[in-house]
Amino acid sequence: MFNIILVGPPGSGKGTQAERLIQRYGFISIALGALLRQEMAENGPNKKLIESYINSGQLVPDSLSLQLITQLVEAQPTDGLLLFDGFPRTLAQATFLDNFLTEYQTKIDGVIFLDVSSEHLLKRLKHRATIEARSDDQDDSKIKTRMQIYQEETLPILNYYKAQEKLHCVNGLQDVDQVTQAIEAIMDRLIL
Numbered sequence: 001m002f003n004i005i006l007v008g009p010p011g012s013g014k015g016t017q018a019e020r021l022i023q024r025y026g027f028i029s030i031a032l033g034a035l036l037r038q039e040m041a042e043n044g045p046n047k048k049l050i051e052s053y054i055n056s057g058q059l060v061p062d063s064l065s066l067q068l069i070t071q072l073v074e075a076q077p078t079d080g081l082l083l084f085d086g087f088p089r090t091l092a093q094a095t096f097l098d099n100f101l102t103e104y105q106t107k108i109d110g111v112i113f114l115d116v117s118s119e120h121l122l123k124r125l126k127h128r129a130t131i132e133a134r135s136d137d138q139d140d141s142k143i144k145t146r147m148q149i150y151q152e153e154t155l156p157i158l159n160y161y162k163a164q165e166k167l168h169c170v171n172g173l174q175d176v177d178q179v180t181q182a183i184e185a186i187m188d189r190l191i192l
């Protein structure tokens, strides 16, 4: 396995860049948020629980997220290229993932951080709300909660990966194609 994490605040363009990485390199997307939304849409067994967290902008509990991420990874071929999109979002999830991948005799090969300042994010999320109708993009208080969780819970994972010399920062304020180019330059170094 070759494993990459794409990390960035809500509205940083992770989804768009993930799609492009999948097209270009054949990554398999490991996107917990998308899986959770799918469970909600399909009335899965955890629908009510998931809904209560997603709709209030909170992270779903690790009892569920770690179980789902384990299942997602285990379902992939051992020679797959995995793109973790939106996982890990906490230090506890990052250490869980490292331990779990070690059991698989694999590891995280690189972490790409899309850096976008908070004043730009709000504008982008409001725009996305008009296009995708995501329940968690709909009002300012939910967006604020997600931003706060990002700052408090997710930002610390950057230092964790920096200490492992795996962190690659990309200016997410650039034009979308320039962001893709910057990511591809990093990928081409990592894959070689």
Ligand code: AMP
Binding pocket: 010, 032, 033, 034, 036, 053, 054, 057, 058, 059, 060, 061, 065, 085, 086, 087, 088, 089, 090, 093, 136, 146
């Ligand atoms: P996303 O599509 O990545 O923006 O995720 C949408 C929502 O799914 C988040 O706001 C959380 O409620 C939930 N979620 C996604 N990834 C995680 C995670 N790693 N841990 C806990 N909850 C998550």
